Structures are given as C-alpha cells and as structure tokens.
Amino acid sequence: MSGLQNLEELSFWRCPELITFDDSIVLLGKLKILNIINCGELKYIPLLKLASLKKLTLSNLYSIKSFSPMLNEALDKLQFLEVIWCPFLKYIPPLKLTSLKTLTLSHIDRIKSLSPMLDESLDKLKILMVEYCAKIQTIPSLKLPSLEELTLSNLSSIESLSPTLDESLDKLKILEVDDCGKLQTIPSLKLPSLEELTLSNLSSIESLSPMLDESLDKLKILKVVDCAKIQTIPSLKLPSLEELTLSNLSSIESLSPTLDESLDKLKILKVVECAKIQTIPSLKLPSLEELTLSNLSSIESLSPTLDESLDKLKILKVVECAKIQTIPSLKLPSLEELTLRYLSSIESLSPMLDESLDKLKILKVVDCAKLQTIPSLKLPSLEKLRLGSLSSIQSLSPMLDESLDKLKSLKVLFCKKLQTIPSLKLPSLEKLRLGSLSSIQSLSPMLDESLDKLKSLKVLFCKKLQTIPSLKLPSLEKLRLGSLSSIQSLSPMLDESLDKLKILMVDGCENLQAIPSLKLPSLEQLWLVILFSIQSLSPMLDESLDKLKILEVHGCVNLQTIPSLKLPSLEKLTLKGLYGIKSLSPMLDESLDKLKVLNIRYCYDLCSFPHVMLPSLEILNLLYCYFLESFPPVMLPSLEILDLSYCKSLESFPRITSRSMTKLKILRLEGCEKLRNIHAINVDSLDEFDYSGCPLANNPVTDFEKAVNKLRQKYRSYIVEYDTEEVGLLMLPNMFAKDFWDQITHFATLIDPKNNKFEVLVERVNGHFAIILKVRFGKKVKCPVFNLPMQFVIDKTSVQPTFNNIVPSSLIGGKWKLFVDCCNLYEEMRMRFGAPVGGKNTALYVKVVAN
Template identity: 30%
Template structure:
C-alpha cells in the first residue's frame, strides 16, 4: 500500500493497520539511510487539536476505508483511493457523501481539476495527491482550514499556485510538493509558522526561495532536484535551530549556510551539487549521522578533524575531487582522493557505510575502529593494492569490483564476517581466491571476470545463496548445487572450459540461467524449473540436444528439448546456433549494414504475439542465424503483418551501456535499408 511504503502505516495483522510511531526521518537509500522523503506523520500530527488517531481501517475492493460497525453506521474517516477504485462513481458525489473524512489519499486519478466539494471537508487533516498526471489546478484546496499534512506529487502539469493558497492553512505541519512545474512558491507559504516538514523534490523550474525565518519549527528541508535553484535563502540557520535534515542534492546552490546553530542536524546531503566547491565547518554538528557530498565539486574540508562528529554513520565521498581525507588536513590540491591518513577512522566508531568507490586510494588505514561498519564499497578503485583486515563482525556488504590492482586478499580477511550477505569481486585481478568457506550467510556472490577461478567447491556450504555469478572465469566443473535450494539467478556466461552442469531439479526458485558462450554439451532436464523466466543458450555450439534441430519455426516452440517447452513462466529464451561455425551471411542480403552481421555481433530477438503460446517467449538469434530464420519463415514479413516485433542490440555491452532498437517489420526492406 502507498502509505505503508512511505512508512506512514504498518501492518499489525491481516485486517488492521497501525500508524508508525517514533521519529521518522528521510529514509537514506543505503540499507535504510537514503533516498525517499516521507510525510513524517508520526511527528507532525502529535499534539494536533484536530487529530484523534487513524483508528481501524480495512481493505475493500481496492480502497482502504475505516471499519464500519453494521449495528451502528459510523461516518467514513479514512479513504485511500487509486485510479481503478472509482468504478465510474463521480468523485464529487463520493466526497459529498463523506464529509467527515480526516484522511484522504487519491492516487493515479485521471482528473484535470478538483471538484468544488473540497470546501465541505471541514475535518480533513491529511490530503495526499500522488501520481495524478493530468491534474492542472489545485486551487480548491485553499479552503481547507483544518489541513495538517498536504502532499501533491507527480502532477507535472501544475505550473502555478495562487499567492493566497496557504492563507487559511494555519495548522499546516507537513508540505510535500514534488515534480511540479512551479517557478516560485506562493507568498502565503512564507507565513506557515507551524511547518515541520518541507519537501520540494524535483521542482526543476523553481528559481527562487525566500527567507524561511518564520518557519522556525522546521525539522526537514528537502530541496533535492530543484535544478534551477541558485541559492539557499539563509546565510546561517540560526532561525532554524530545530532542523534535523537538510537535502540540497542536485541543485545549483553554490554555498551552504553557516551550520553552527543547527546542533540537531542529523542528515546533510549536497550530492551532485556541481557548483558547490567548499564545505563549511561541521564541528558543531555533534548529532550528524549522514554526510553525503558525493559527485559534488567540493575539494576542501574546513575542519581539521571529525573528532567531534562521533555520531557519524555514513560518509559518502564518491565521485568528489577531494585529495586528502586525513585526521589533520593539509593543504589540498585539485586531484582525486589518493590517501587517507592513519588515524582518520579512529573517531568514527558508529560509521555504518563507507563508500570510496572510484577513488584513487592505493591503500586504506586500519579499519578496526569501525566495529559498526555494515557496508564497505570500493568499486572501481583502480589503484587499490591491499585490503586491510576487516574487523567488523557486522559487515554485510563488501564490493571490490573492478579493483584491478588488487592481486591478493589474505585468507584471514573473510574468517570473521559472519553477517556478510553480499560479496562482489567481479573483474578484480586476484591471483588466488581467498578461503570463503566461512561465509555461510552469503546471499549474493559475484566472481565474474576473476580469471584465476577454476573450482568453486566452497559454494556447497552457502545454503542461503540467491545470486551466483561465475561468468568469464576458467571454471571447469560445478560442484553439486543441491544445497542451494533458494538460488534465483545463476550466471555462467563465457565459462569456456565448462562442459557439464549438475542436476537442477530441486531449484524451483531459479529465475535466470545464463549458459551463453559456454562449452556445455548437454543440458540437464529443465522442465521442473517452474519459475524460470530467462534462459540464455546463445553461442553454445556444442549442445547435443540442438544439433539436429532444424531452423526453429515460430510455431514449433512447443517442441523444444530438455523440458524447455514446459517452462510456463519463461519470458526470454536465447537459442544456440545449430552449427559450430556459422558463416557470415551473404553480403547481398545485408547491403544496408556497414559490416556483416557476424562482424557486428548483433543479437536479434523475435516476439510474435499472434501465435498461440509464443507471445510469452522472447526468442533470440545471433548474427546470420537471424537471416536464416527469416528465410524459413517468409510469411512473417508479409506486408499485411503488423504483429512481429524485432529487438536489435549488441551482444557485447561496454561500460554498462546498451543501445536498444525496437522495429516493426513489414517487408524485406528492413534488411536492405
């Protein structure tokens, strides 16, 4: 449900929801520390004269309503309604019949303006419009004098709000405007003295924000995504002494206000502020838990030490131009982070997330003080040569992907990490894999591109593994996977020494199986993999089960071997070539291409929704095999046919970027032009 997702409600039982209690701050995206701003009802409705609790609610026909006692009819107090819940009823009459509403949530309604009946909702405390894409005006809300929480998000056609809009909303405590097209806030906004939460996310056209000095009770200010906003209105935050969260990410703001007077501040984010090159002193922010300056232009710290910031849990410096992050900072220079001094982590015992991805550090200081560290992210640290001892028994994620200078990891590194759930070593130049036998709680293991790997017997003990990627390794044999009953994704792409698979009958949870570009000669029976959605067998020329299979006609999907035809959930199927060495297609047939298909390494995927039982499957052919397929199915290119969808994309994807072209084929002219 929408309110449960944004932490406004929690489920107590199948029939009851309860309001979330306690302080709710911005949910930062790294394991509960970042990203989605919510309304903070647990804070803003406390001590409200109009608020008497949400009561008991129930789910009925796509709507959430207050429970009704059939012996005594009670007025409806809570109504959460999505676009499909109206069932033809007129919104105006619906609200006229429920004038006692206290909470009204309208999601994805196809309305342009609001009905006049809004002025009759005299007891309304909470009003949420979310995803109402066609909404152009919200002027009628101005007459709601009891409103305490207001959200209008995702209505990108709203370009202005009347100046007197907030004049009668004297009790407003939480305001959430996101993805609107307004350039300025109405004048009456600046008189909202009871405001606690101000969320103005994604207001890309907002060019001006005036002084917030009258809003002295503000706890959260989120201006992230206000990409046209050049300045923050206050030079210091003395008037906003209760502020706990300040998010200025993705704005044009050049400088932060002086932060000395905001001792309650816990979250500070200036991520992707490309015009901001300096961070003011944060020494007085003793309660600061999150400092995110990632991808900003900041090149300097004013403070010599973080010793006073003992509550810091997240420090994100990824993508910055900071040259030094020492215990005592020396004169900086304009280069990427290359060194962290020995004592830097000594005062950061509460740090939970350390993200130094894509920096130029060669080595790290001792991490033993970081006993509460949950995530260590070092992806793309091309110069990192040595990994220090990992002493945090609470570590859950370690990412060393693309650490190309890291050739050795000591065996002891993983012996005391009982909570590790995610280990990413992809494309690391490790000469010898350390002992991983103790990692019994791993849920994701990515060793793709670690060419030193020939055996992975240790995975037999990883019974909780869900995601296993061994692509592009020298793996010769897989051990038994029978103990990995929760496995969902298995990637073995380009394991060119791998000729056989163990039985897979027990893996009913498997959703992805990638065997492309392997030397597999025979598939195990796959018909029991009831949840399999993606099966990739392209460029497996040695597969015996497909050697005698004639060019697949699109009506023959039901006759595939190894139980593939029984996979009712299959959405993507890439078939192997029937010849070990497919020659390039005759150049006369592909004169429109600058190179022959086999040289370009294109993959062609085909969907025909008009043929029974094939609309669910995506069939993929590579290079000239696609041309041969068209030759075997000429009727599909009939000019009267409009149901064949062709997806064209490169087989090799560089740097994570993939160009995708979708075409509707009606004639052979596609191959000629």
C-alpha cells in the same frame, strides 16, 4: 445466474464478446463485489438492484456511453465506486449512493462536468479522486461534509477551483492538486482540518496568495513542486507545519519571506532544483531533524544557512550544488547521517569535519571530483562509511588513521587514483566492499590486521589486483570476488580455514586458472561464473563439502569435466554455458539424494544424459543441448517439471512408467526439431504440455498422435508482409484469433520477408492481432530491416501468463520496437538483451529484469 444466489464476488474480465448482461444479474442478492474490466464491446449495463453490493469497479469499457440506469437508489450499501478508462462515457447520472465512501473517476475523456453527478449530497463520502478527465472545465461546489481526501490530477481544462472549494470542507485532511496546466489561482483555503497539501505541475500558477493567506492551523505537510512561474512564497503562518518541500521552482530567487516566520515544529525541509536561489537564510528551526539541499546550481555557500545551531538536526544531505566550494564547521550535536554528493567544486572537507560530530552514524561522500584528501575522522559513533567516485583521492590516510571502533560497513568505490588502503583498525567492521579501484595492486596492508567480526567481503572490478593475502577472517560468511582480470590463483587467500563461510562467488576472473581445494565446512552456496581459463573443478571439489546446498557453474567455456560430486546436502545444481562438457559422468555417478533442481542449459556438446537415480529431483531442465540425441528411461519418482526445449538432435523420448516419472505435471519439448519417437504420454495427466516447434506426425493414427497434432496447430509461425515505405503495421488476419484463444501458451513466431524471426506474445488491437511500431512519443515508424537475419526470443521465465487487451502504444524507440510491442511490457520496465556466452550467434534473448 439464477443458481448463484450466495455469490459474493463476481468479475467479468477480458470478455471481448460481452455486449450486455442477462437480467438475472439482479437475482444476486448477496453480491458484495462486482468488477467489470476490459469488456470492450459492452454497451449497456442494466439497472443494478443489488442490495448487498459494497464495491463496484468499471474499467476499460470502450463502448459504454452512459451509466443510466445502472446507478440507482437500490445500491444503498455501495461504499466503493471506481470508474476508469471509459473514453466514450459522456454522462454520469446523479449519485444517490447514501453509503458511498470512496469515488474514483479516471481517464474519462468526454465528461465535461461533474454535474449532476455530485449535485446529490454524498454525506459519507471520504475520498474523492478525479484525474485525467481532459474536458472537465469546472467542478461544482462540493457539499461533502465527510470528505477527508481530495485529489484533482491531470485536469488540463480546469482554470479555477472556484466554486469547488468555496464550500467549507470542515473535515478535509488531504488536498492534492496536480498537473492542471490552465489553473491560474487557488482561492483562499478555508479548511480548518487540512493536514497535507500538495501542489505540483501547476505551470500557470504565479502566486500562492490568496491560498495561504488564511491560517491553516493544522497543516503538517506542504509540498510545492514543479510550479515554474511562482516567484515568491509568502511568509508561512503555519504553526503545525512539520514537513516542507520546495522542488523545481525555477523562478524562485529567495526563500525570504517564506522562512522568516518561526516554524517551531518543522522537522523536515527539502529544497530541490531551485536554480535561481543564491542563498538560504539562517534557519531558525528549533525542531528541524532533516535538511535536504539538492540541485541548487547558484548556491555558493551554506552560510548563513548553517550558522544557527540546529540542535535537533539528524539528517543533512547536500547534493549537486556545483558552486559550493567549502562547507562551514558543522555545529550539529545531534547529526546522525551526512550525505555529500556531486559537489564538483569541493576540494576539502575542512573545516566541516573539524568539529566533533559525536553522534554521526552514517557518512557518504560521493562524486566529489576535486576532493583530494579527507581529514582524520573523529567520529566515535560512525557505523557506515561510503566513499565513491572520488577521482582525485590517492590515499585514505589520514582519514582512517583514527580508530573507528563502531564502524560496521565500509564501501570504497570508483576511486581510480587510490593506490593503497591503510591497515584497517576496525574492530567492529562487518561489511567491506571494494569496487572499481583501478590502481590498487594489493590488499596489503589493509587486510593484514585481524578483522574478527567481518561477515561480508566483496572485491570487484580491481583490474590490477594480482593477489589477495591469506584471509584471517574467522567470522566471514560471504565472499565475492568479481571481475579481477589479473588474478591467476586464489592462493594464498583460501589457504586459511574459513570455518563460517557460507557463500562463495567467483565471477568474471578470466585469467583464473585453478581454484585450490576448498576447506570450507560451512559452505552452503558456491557460484563459479565466467571463468574462461578454468579447465577442471579439481582439486576444488575433491574435498567433501557436506553442507553445500547450491552449486552454480556458468560460462566456464573451457571446462571439460566435472568430478564426482560428493555433496550429500546438494539441493540445486546449475550448469550453464559449459561448451566443453560432453558427458555428465562422473559428476552424477555419486548419489545426490537431496537434489531437487537440476538445470543444464546451453551445454551444446552434451551428447547424453546418464541413467541416474535421483529420488528427490523435482525439476529437470535440459535446454539448448543441441547434440543430446536421447533421454534415457531414468528413475525420477519425484519429478514434476521436465523441460527438454531446443534439444535439436533429440529423436526419442522414453515411456513414462509407473516407477519412472509418476508425478510429472509439466513437460516441455518445444523446438525439438527431430523428435519423432514419443512413447505414449497421457496428456490428460499433465498440467502443461508444450510440443511447439516439433514435427507433426505425417499420418496421425493413435489418439496420442492426433492430440499432439491438434496441440501443434496452436504454435504456428506466421509469414508476415509489410511495406517499409508506410507505417509499421503487421496485421494477422482475424481468422487466426482462434489459434490463440485457448492455447496452453500464446507465443507465435512472426517471420518477415528478410527471414527475421520475432517471437511474440499475441495481443489484441481493435479486434485484430497485430504489431504496431511507434517511437516513445507515439509516432508510427517504418519497420526496421536487419541485413543479417536475426532471431528475437522471449525468456519465458519472466513472461506474464495472460493477455493484454491492447498493445502498449509507446514504450521504446528504435529497432527493438518490432519485438517489444508484443511482449506484455509496460513503461518504466527494464529489459536485458543477451545471447549465449561465447561464439557467434544470431539469436538475442529478452528478459524483464525490473518494474
């Protein structure tokens, strides 16, 4: 490192063979940031004489037992120190770090004490976080005169915060104590600057005395959560308190004397999951702006809670209070948002809405199963109304009989008995969504009135709806019709000219047989998805849609041909799951000069790709077109990505000439089992080349054939054996590690004795590559056996391009575990399992849809 004197940031990340550092690291005199992460074999870090270092992160170092002599006086500019996941670290020396401002200690399982680490005076330390250190029993007295934020979390052996808080921490503003199961008391808090206090998951705490006996004059936020043994909360003498949250306090029976004192500045009050509370006292809270009452299963009435006038209350939420039968008249002159949800005993909204709530802007009434009628809404300021899962409602009269002149958004969902919706006299309405209204047969007279400002209309899952009237919606920009199983025609709905419509989505209308000619001069996006009865896109596309940029046609399995596309502005075209399409003519016969992306997937019968000139095309995907035999020498001068994966009949690939595909950077030919005739490709000019699953040249002669064969070795399929009577462990011998160390991608296919194929991302477990099966609680389980051989394939559009050092240990139970343990997935991720539309198959595709 002697030649890097000007280096300012250095990261060692996933260096599995790194054991120690060269002494030349001390020559990095200008280094400001040093990260040492996932270096599992690193055992020793030398004395760091880095006079300019400001930030040091040490994470996932499984062989480090001590930081001596690494941390020393020479790091006098270090401001940020983070030590995470060092499970064998037993000792941290005294921190003589005069500039340190932030210190994080997390998942250090063998540390028993923070002495002598914190015995030195860290005069500038502002933030201290200690979490997941299971063996720490005490934290020494904190002599931290500048400390502003302290977090103590998941310290399962801590029994007391003395002497931690015995010293005066005059500048401490934020204190969080979380998940310290053995902590029984918290001492009196002498914290004159404290503004935020959070106490959560303290299962042994029985009282908040003497903690709150001192006056905390500046405290603004107090949260007490999941403290199961607390029976009462003392009177709160907190003159500056603005937010109070009491949640999951299962032993609390009353909020007296908690709220007996006048909390004149309290703005937000949340009382959640306190099952034994039967009444809430009259709220004398003159500044209250937001009130949430949720999961209070013993509450029968909101009197006397709301009997006092709460003149400044803006938001009221009453959720999952199963025994409440009525809500009193709301004398809330400033109320702007009202949510009533999961009130299973409510039969009427009278007398609650009998008073005039002149400023109410948002009203949500959801999952009130016994509610039969909603009174006339005298809400002159209402802008947003949502009615959902009201299973006893049969009519929206007299609710909508009044004119709601300012209403902009209306949602009516899952009201299974609702048969009609009255004429909407809503001159300001911009968004209308109707969903899962299983008894609705017609949208008349609802849409008979002119809704001149309506911009978005969604009608979904109304299975009995047979026709939609002509839409006189001059401002409509987005229209979605989804899962309307009784609709056979879009006439007369689209007969009117919708001059401003930009997005049209028609999906899941399985009996829709034809779509009329689209006279939509402003249309930019058109989505046609899972329309099983559609055989032709004529006359829909016969008109010129000059502004159309995106055309998506998915799962129309009986569609035979697509007419010539006269779409001069088209930029993206996707055809997916069109099993009847054999040719792309005459669709591509017209010049599509602006087309940038062409996606054709799962068009199994497509036999050929035409000779086309697409001057702007940048991405061409032809995936799973099983009968495509050849790819012609097309002129695609702008093409950067070409993917022909799993075109299993493809036998040849054209020569890339100076005129054809000069900008090509990524070429994917994965799973092209018959591909043998590939004209010379300059692999060096490509950023990515995937030839996995293709046959090897039997006698490689040319440099190209040798290069392909060499790359092909990196995409092996491994036959794996396992004993189903023992724990589920599939281990690839360590000799295969090099197959995955520098490859373009790191997918492997594991084939078990039952011929099940599992496509996985190869991960590292204790120096080996393996799959371990565990249920969500961490218990090892037997490998599943699939009687019908299955193939589990990763949707590679959503896979991270990096290794994990350790396979996640407990994600999901059941038969999928064999697959997902090796897919770079984390807890709380959502996955979608799917298969090609229509027909029978044995392949399942897995995609991450949300974190």
